[in-house]
Amino acid sequence: MNLIETQNLRKVFKQGEVEIEVLKGIDLTVKKGDFISLQGTSGSGKSTLLSILGLLDSPTSGSYFFKGEEVTKLSEERISQIRNQQLGFVFQHFFLIPYLTALENVLIPTLYNKNSKQSQKKARDLLALLNLQDRLHFKPAQLSGGQQQRVAIARALINEPEIILADEPTGQLDSRTGEEILNIFQKINDQGKTIILVTHDPKVAGFARQSIILEDGQIVSQKLTK
Amino acid sequence: MLNLWLKKISFLFWLGQKSLLAYKLRTFFVLMAIAFGISSISIVISSIDGAQKKAVQIVNWFGPDAVFVLGGDIYSRALGQRRYTLSLQDLKAIKEHLPGVYLAVPMRAIHNIQVRYKDKNMQVNSVIGSTAHYADSWNWPLSEGRDLNEDDYKRAKRVALIGANLARFFFPDSNPLGKTLFVQNLPLQVVGVLSERDFSGGSGDINKRLIMPLTTLTKRFNLNRTYYRALRLKFLFPENMQFYAQNLESLLRYTHKLRPEEPNDFTILTAQDILKFLSMLKGGLVLFLGLTACITSIIGGFVLANLFYLNIEERKKEIGLKLALGYPKELILAQVLLESLLLCLWGGLLGLGLGYGLGLLLNKLNLIPLQFSLKTFSLSLVSALAIGIGFSFKPAKTAVNISPLEVLKS
Numbered sequence: 001m002n003l004i005e006t007q008n009l010r011k012v013f014k015q016g017e018v019e020i021e022v023l024k025g026i027d028l029t030v031k032k033g034d035f036i037s038l039q040g041t042s043g044s045g046k047s048t049l050l051s052i053l054g055l056l057d058s059p060t061s062g063s064y065f066f067k068g069e070e071v072t073k074l075s076e077e078r079i080s081q082i083r084n085q086q087l088g089f090v091f092q093h094f095f096l097i098p099y100l101t102a103l104e105n106v107l108i109p110t111l112y113n114k115n116s117k118q119s120q121k122k123a124r125d126l127l128a129l130l131n132l133q134d135r136l137h138f139k140p141a142q143l144s145g146g147q148q149q150r151v152a153i154a155r156a157l158i159n160e161p162e163i164i165l166a167d168e169p170t171g172q173l174d175s176r177t178g179e180e181i182l183n184i185f186q187k188i189n190d191q192g193k194t195i196i197l198v199t200h201d202p203k204v205a206g207f208a209r210q211s212i213i214l215e216d217g218q219i220v221s222q223k224l225t226k
Numbered sequence: 227m228l229n230l231w232l233k234k235i236s237f238l239f240w241l242g243q244k245s246l247l248a249y250k251l252r253t254f255f256v257l258m259a260i261a262f263g264i265s266s267i268s269i270v271i272s273s274i275d276g277a278q279k280k281a282v283q284i285v286n287w288f289g290p291d292a293v294f295v296l297g298g299d300i301y302s303r304a305l306g307q308r309r310y311t312l313s314l315q316d317l318k319a320i321k322e323h324l325p326g327v328y329l330a331v332p333m334r335a336i337h338n339i340q341v342r343y344k345d346k347n348m349q350v351n352s353v354i355g356s357t358a359h360y361a362d363s364w365n366w367p368l369s370e371g372r373d374l375n376e377d378d379y380k381r382a383k384r385v386a387l388i389g390a391n392l393a394r395f396f397f398p399d400s401n402p403l404g405k406t407l408f409v410q411n412l413p414l415q416v417v418g419v420l421s422e423r424d425f426s427g428g429s430g431d432i433n434k435r436l437i438m439p440l441t442t443l444t445k446r447f448n449l450n451r452t453y454y455r456a457l458r459l460k461f462l463f464p465e466n467m468q469f470y471a472q473n474l475e476s477l478l479r480y481t482h483k484l485r486p487e488e489p490n491d492f493t494i495l496t497a498q499d500i501l502k503f504l505s506m507l508k509g510g511l512v513l514f515l516g517l518t519a520c521i522t523s524i525i526g527g528f529v530l531a532n533l534f535y536l537n538i539e540e541r542k543k544e545i546g547l548k549l550a551l552g553y554p555k556e557l558i559l560a561q562v563l564l565e566s567l568l569l570c571l572w573g574g575l576l577g578l579g580l581g582y583g584l585g586l587l588l589n590k591l592n593l594i595p596l597q598f599s600l601k602t603f604s605l606s607l608v609s610a611l612a613i614g615i616g617f618s619f620k621p622a623k624t625a626v627n628i629s630p631l632e633v634l635k636s
């Protein structure tokens with residue numbers, strides 16, 4: 001079964017009287033284990049597409065099936081549940097909560113199970129896997145950009161989601177650190193996680209197995225890179 | 227099920243406590259705003275309660291079986307009004323003809339008199355002349371010695387009862403009984419000391435009184451001997467006070483030869499009248515202080531609402547992120563409400579402490595009698611929580627409606 005399937009997905013923003021069509025009929029299929037890069041210049045619609053795929057926004061028309069469920073028909077509660085359980089987000093600006101430690105930030109998506117032994121162990125294991133075992137109790141401000149993004153990746157992985165959605169995850173990092181992060185994504189993908197990564201940088205896109213290029217709201221190229 | 231709820235609550239508390247500690251300055255401001263509001267509310271409640279307690283105490287001292295009659299109409303403030311209208315004849319008529327009366331004690335007073343003992347001097351507000359059973363008639367127990375008696379009165383003896391403060395001032399280390407005080411140049415031997423009464427108001431400190439036989443006072447200070455300033459009467463059955471008072475009024479109108487259209491030239495005060503007057507005072511107090519407290523709370527509430535909004539604005543990113551990570555909206559709502567609840571609870575407790583401290587100070591300064599109780603405590607706390615919930619609801623709703631997408635884009 002496809003994890004994600006969209007048919008003729010359109011998104012129109014209204015600015016006063018003017019309508020701007022940001023996505024013009026996207027047909028996309030994502031299978032388990034895919035590592036897809038969504039590439040495009042600024043304004044190409046890649047981030048909007050990622051927001052819709054991440055259930056943070058809804059399409060103006062077209063259909064979107066997430067593991068066979070028609071997303072536009074789901075309740076708000078169910079959408080929150082999917083976002084929490086089946087999607088992991090990694091953002092360009094990390095978005096860590098400044099007053100929580102690395103460990104606490106990782107535990108944020110576990111909600112009420114934060115204190116369970118299982119969650120605690122998993123969070124520590126993930127941070128150790130990402131080489132942050134000696135930074136568990138550091139606040140974000142005490143961590144480097146790369147370390148912060150690794151904490152964010154651990155946070156995205158804590159609930160063992162089906163798909164990781166990453167929006168310009170290396171945008172704020174120098175190239176060496178960026179490469180480290182992308183290697184982590186590759187490792188995660190090797191372990192079977194599906195990843196959709198948005199970037200404008202062809203080098204970054206090169207880390208994915210499949211590259212989709214968007215231009216002016218349409219997919220203009222879709223090819224396997226590896 | 228219970229386990230899940232406990233987990234949810236402990237998680238909420240964890241989130242709340244973390245963010246309150248993270249934004250220390252804001253937390254401090256909110257705490258102080260609530261604390262000051264609550265301290266004023268608690269002072270208002272306890273001063274109203276204090277006034278009530280005082281009123282009950284005053285009425286108890288006054289006695290439900292007693293009447294105090296004053297010359298002149300104290301309610302009308304007519305100039306040139308005669309204040310010495312109660313006479314020896316009135317007293318006789320009361321004793322002989324008024325049913326139910328078992329004690330009738332006349333009084334007159336001179337004011338601002340120098341009292342001296344050895345080299346100590348004191349300006350005494352009221353020096354009173356009375357008859358036997360003075361202390362008894364005022365339900366005023368003696369801490370030492372005896373009350374005035376018939377013999378003192380008949381023979382115009384140079385004896386005196388003194389208030390507790392006089393005793394403390396003149397005889398700090400010795401027993402006042404048998405000592406001789408000088409009221410101006412009149413030597414008086416102390417035969418009794420009145421116990422202390424916690425009462426402020428009226429004409430000066432009532433613990434600073436000196437009472438001598440009425441005959442001694444009129445003789446030595448050259449006062450008119452036929453008129454009194456006031457009479458204190460005690461009756462047998464308190465349940466009949468209304469009728470006693472009516473009879474007394476008729477009798478005095480008769481002995482004063484007042485025509486039907488003429489107003490009373492005397493005033494009868496019963497415990498009921500005192501209570502009515504005190505209730506009126508209390509009513510004014512409740513209205514004034516209550517209004518002040520209400521306005522304070524409302525202003526405080528708006529300040530809080532403003533701070534809560536600011537807080538939401540400041541934490542937009544965090545809330546948007548949580549929503550993006552799949553936090554249910556109810557959880558965000560509950561978190562914001564819980565935070566304000568915690569703030570109000572702590573602020574409330576702080577305010578109570580502050581109010582209590584201020585109350586002790588005010589009590590010490592003898593400004594307002596304050597009565598702290600469980601009622602003060604619970605009412606103040608309930609208002610704190612109500613203000614907290616009431617004024618944080620809107621900001622909490624705003625938080626829930628934050629769009630995670632907008633926040634993440636920004």
